[in-house]
Amino acid sequence: MNFSSANRHQFIASLKQHEFDMLIIGGGITGVGIALDAASRGLKVALVEKEDFASGTSSRSTKLIHGGLRYLKQFEFALVKEVGSERAVVHKLAPHLVLPEKMLLPLREHRGFGSLLTSFGLKLYDWLAGVTGKDRRLMLTRRQTLRREPLLKKDDVKGGALYAEYRTDDARLTIEVAKKANKYGAVVLNYCKVTQLNYSEIESVCGAEVQDGISGEIFSIKSSVVINATGPWVDQLREMDKSREGKRLHLTKGVHIVLPKEKLPIHQSIYFDIADGRMIFAIPRGRTTYVGTTDTNYKGEIDRVVITREDAQYLINGVNENFPGVKLTIEDIESSWAGLRPLIHEDGKSASELSRKDEIFISPSGLYSIAGGKLTGYRKMAERIVDMVIDNHPRRREISKCYTDKIRLSDGQLIHSKSVRRYVNQLKKRMTSLGVDPEHAHYFVENYGKQTEKIIKDVKTIDSGDIHLTLIKEEVRYCVEREMTCSSVDFFMRRTGRLYFDIESVLKYKEEVTNELALLLNWSDEAKRNDRDRLETAVNEARNFLKNAESK
Numbered sequence: 001m002n003f004s005s006a007n008r009h010q011f012i013a014s015l016k017q018h019e020f021d022m023l024i025i026g027g028g029i030t031g032v033g034i035a036l037d038a039a040s041r042g043l044k045v046a047l048v049e050k051e052d053f054a055s056g057t058s059s060r061s062t063k064l065i066h067g068g069l070r071y072l073k074q075f076e077f078a079l080v081k082e083v084g085s086e087r088a089v090v091h092k093l094a095p096h097l098v099l100p101e102k103m104l105l106p107l108r109e110h111r112g113f114g115s116l117l118t119s120f121g122l123k124l125y126d127w128l129a130g131v132t133g134k135d136r137r138l139m140l141t142r143r144q145t146l147r148r149e150p151l152l153k154k155d156d157v158k159g160g161a162l163y164a165e166y167r168t169d170d171a172r173l174t175i176e177v178a179k180k181a182n183k184y185g186a187v188v189l190n191y192c193k194v195t196q197l198n199y200s201e202i203e204s205v206c207g208a209e210v211q212d213g214i215s216g217e218i219f220s221i222k223s224s225v226v227i228n229a230t231g232p233w234v235d236q237l238r239e240m241d242k243s244r245e246g247k248r249l250h251l252t253k254g255v256h257i258v259l260p261k262e263k264l265p266i267h268q269s270i271y272f273d274i275a276d277g278r279m280i281f282a283i284p285r286g287r288t289t290y291v292g293t294t295d296t297n298y299k300g301e302i303d304r305v306v307i308t309r310e311d312a313q314y315l316i317n318g319v320n321e322n323f324p325g326v327k328l329t330i331e332d333i334e335s336s337w338a339g340l341r342p343l344i345h346e347d348g349k350s351a352s353e354l355s356r357k358d359e360i361f362i363s364p365s366g367l368y369s370i371a372g373g374k375l376t377g378y379r380k381m382a383e384r385i386v387d388m389v390i391d392n393h394p395r396r397r398e399i400s401k402c403y404t405d406k407i408r409l410s411d412g413q414l415i416h417s418k419s420v421r422r423y424v425n426q427l428k429k430r431m432t433s434l435g436v437d438p439e440h441a442h443y444f445v446e447n448y449g450k451q452t453e454k455i456i457k458d459v460k461t462i463d464s465g466d467i468h469l470t471l472i473k474e475e476v477r478y479c480v481e482r483e484m485t486c487s488s489v490d491f492f493m494r495r496t497g498r499l500y501f502d503i504e505s506v507l508k509y510k511e512e513v514t515n516e517l518a519l520l521l522n523w524s525d526e527a528k529r530n531d532r533d534r535l536e537t538a539v540n541e542a543r544n545f546l547k548n549a550e551s552k
Contacts, residue, residue: 003182004481005521012212014187016219020046022389023207023223025194025237027051028058029170029375031229032178032188033382033404039184040407041386041400043393046221047178047186048210050193052490054174057231058375059494060305060339062256062281062293065090065098065166065376077128079357083376084129087166090379094176094409096420096449100135101167101283104270106145106322109156115139122163135164149267151323165269167283170375171494172447175483176409177378190484197226197240197367205241205365214486225389228369232302232340243363249371250345251302255311256292257545258335258500264289264319264326274318282319286443288334288501291315298340304541307336312545335503335542342371360385379404413450420445427452434459435467447496454478472509476516486521488513488535499542510535 001010022038024031027049039045049055065087091098105122107115122137131137138161145160146152182188191213198207198220207222228237232251238244261284269283282291294311309330316328344359358373358381368389373381383402390396414420424445428438444452455478459470479485479495491513492506493499499506514535518528 001182001187002482003179003188003484005484005486006481008189008212008214008484011187011189012192012217012219015046015048015189015192015210015221018044018046018187018222020044020187020221020223021393022046022225022227023048023221024227024229025208026229026231026233027053027174027178027188027190028056028229028231029054029174029177029378030058030231030370030373030381031227032174032181033378034227034229034370034385035181035186035188036177036184036407037379037382037386037402037404038389039181039186040404041390041402043386043390043399045181045186046223047181047188048192048194048208048221049190050213052190052486052494053178053484054171054494056233057339057342058174059171060254060256060337061170061375062254062283063168063170063285063290064101064281064283065168076357079377080125081128082380083374084125084131086376086380087129087164089405090168090173090376091166092416093405093407094173094449095417096410096414096423096445097172097176097447098166098168099420099446100417101165101269102162103165103281104145104148104268105161105163106149106152106157106270106272107159107161108273109158115159118161122161125163131164137164138162149270151264151266151325152270153322153324167269167285168375169447169497171497173375173409175495179483180407180409188484191486194237194240197237197365198222199365203365205363205367226367227385227389228367231371232342234342234369234371236302238361238363238367238369241363241365241367243361243365243367247359247361248345250343251298252341252343253296253298253305253311253338254293254341255307255315255338256290256336257307257312257315257333258288258290258503259328259332260334261287261289263328263332264291264323266323272318272322274321278318280315280318286439286501290500291319295341302340305338305340306541306544307338309545309547311338312336330545333545335500336545337500337542344372358384360388410449411451420449423450430456434471436471448478451478451482454482468505469509469512472505472513473516476513477520480517480520485517488517488531489538491517492535493538499538503539503542506535506539 021043022045024034024047035045035047119139126136140160142157142159178188193211194208195211196209197205200206205226209220211218230237235244235249271281273279319328361369370385390399424441427441431438431441455474479491485491514531
């Protein structure tokens with residue numbers, strides 16, 4: 001079944017008619033990862049998400065497939081080994097979307113670790129993660145460090161180190177995994193909220209009542225197993241199951257700010273420490289540089305997490321401390337995002353000290369819940385919980401082992417970094433022929449890979465009018481017909497990242513995008529007004545830092 005918003009009625013019909021081996025609640029990276037793993041092994045899988053795919057934590061991370069260097073400090077060697085080695089796997093599965101990124105780690109006098117300890121730590125990191133060849137850590141002298149990044153505060157730099165990481169778009173990764181799960185037969189639906197869990201005569205969970213957020217229709221889904229992969233909402237679903245006891249979530253808030261590249265024109269990604277001892281990233285992306293993250297306890301509203309002026313100032317101060325020549329102010333920020341990490345509570349530990357390791361809880365009713373973990377480790381998290389489910393499955397001997405490490409995402413035509421670069425160069429020529437900045441090729445390839453061809457195939461040179469508007473309309477059409485896009489916020493925030501990294505294009509084309517969606521999805525005038533209101537709210541939340549200081 002084509003992964004199109006127009007096919008929602010068919011997805012809903014399938015959810016009503018069939019009994020599933022597994023119902024997954026939650027459409028973030030963990031949920032869709034489980035769906036792909038289970039469906040590819042031959043299980044009959046359903047997944048529902050109350051909002052859009054990746055609308056929670058999975059669109060609000062630091063957007064790195066990284067090995068968790070700082071977890072060496074906490075002696076979490078197994079976690080570093082797993083997520084470190086997973087970086088290379090996920091890069092192989094989607095080389096256009098998971099991009100190699102050399103990270104510069106400056107070393108300073110009387111701060112952080114010394115050169116010897118850093119060198120040993122990075123060597124251990126490389127060994128645990130299986131890093132080989134030119135991606136291994138490289139120690140730098142003071143002169144080499146400052147040559148690589150002249151903006152760094154020079155007073156106390158004593159050297160530096162380069163090590164390998166990978167940059168991604170977390171929401172794009174999530175939607176590509178969801179699409180692939182659908183290709184393997186999983187029935188995957190966004191805007192479908194669980195209103196209650198259903199139980200058998202022996203009080204085992206056997207499905208759920210759900211409500212379609214588009215039509216309002218309420219219906220039942222039957223399933224042998226129900227998995228709670230709702231991220232920050234895990235404990236809420238456990239409460240619905242009357243099983244929130246023992247271990248519980250500890251939510252921490254992470255904030256990122258986006259700056260025009262000319263305001264922070266760093267030469268490469270940098271991981272640096274600030275006055276309170278925390279480490280933050282500054283990462284170039286397109287025409288911007290983004291900075292994050294914070295790590296503070298959060299007890300506010302889970303459904304609305306925004307950046308405050310105080311959060312923004314904390315990051316601005318950290319940048320100015322390390323790059324004194326840039327003299328950033330709050331007003332230099334273009335956009336921002338804030339997300340929650342659903343960690344496992346440990347008494348006596350601060351937000352930064354909590355483990356990022358995932359855990360699985362099984363309630364007396366048989367509800368499986370999974371929490372913790374990192375974006376990088378989504379595939380292994382899925383493998384663990386599906387293995388656990390299969391151990392209790394009557395056909396367990398017939399079900400194959402996990403092989404998602406071999407399932408390429410997107411259309412699989414770009415098979416390594418070299419083919420990605422080659423395609424970018426080809427696309428640059430086509431962008432030029434259309435009268436578009438050739439650098440726009442990076443935007444298309446890093447979002448869609450070779451699927452870009454489906455977007456631009458009918459676009460011809462336009463002598464008059466707005467070629468960018470033509471391209472964006474084709475992009476909207478693709479996202480509706482092939483990525484189950486249901487709103488302008490879905491499009492601008494999670495399918496394209498424009499709300500964060502090109503907010504001016506959102507402000508410029510928001511009316512045309514809403515009109516195009518209305519045409520494709522047969523919206524009423526009221527639906528159009530509601531869409532405009534939701535987008536306005538999203539833009540305001542991305543710029544919440546401009547308000548007066550508020551409590552976190």
